[in-house]
Amino acid sequence: EVQLEESGGGLVKPGGALRLSCAASGFIFGDYTMTWVRQAPGKGLEWVSSISSSSGYIYYAGSVKGRFTISRDNTMNSLYLQMNSLRAEDTAVYYCARDSGQSGYADYFDYWGQGTLVTVSS
């Protein structure tokens, strides 16, 4: 059974930093592109960043480029999101998601974690 479990969320002050983790199990993690998607309270879904299976291709939303860094450790079956220079508008539930691997370059998400809440407030 595919499982994705996020951790690392919490309360942080504006300008602060936080590192999110996503532990994966039930599939060959190193074969799949992985993605972070966020959802601000009461709002819709926003794609944040994706990383290819071997970390060779990395993409960011314009709203986080230069502040967030996605990475992965295939030996640990783990996905990460380093978030720096955090702003109030980064407050959201952050989900990790698995790209299906069916569509080549770009893809949809077939499995999601339950999310971890990041709150940026003074």
Add this chain to the structure above:
Amino acid sequence: DIQMTQSPSTLSTSVGDRVSITCRASQTISSWLAWYQQKPGKAPKLLIYKASSLESGVPSRFSGSGSGTEFTLTISSLQPDDFATYYCQHYDNYPYTFGQGTKLEIK
């Protein structure tokens, strides 16, 4: 960036109704479109991919259609478990974008 526009934003419906939700892309995305269902406090769940392919395990009352810039998610006979928010997402290229969501409410 490709903009995705869903309509309506909210739909008041009843059990047994046939429901259709529309998603429009600001430029052509071929059939690179997915639909997700999200319930309060839960992660999104994949329903439809490649505009019309039903994800394994999803009830057959859900169907998707369309290509290019206009897409539709249809629920043939609404069940109590279907009251949720639905999102479309394009995956034609990066950056991915989602529609703003359509919330199905009980009439």
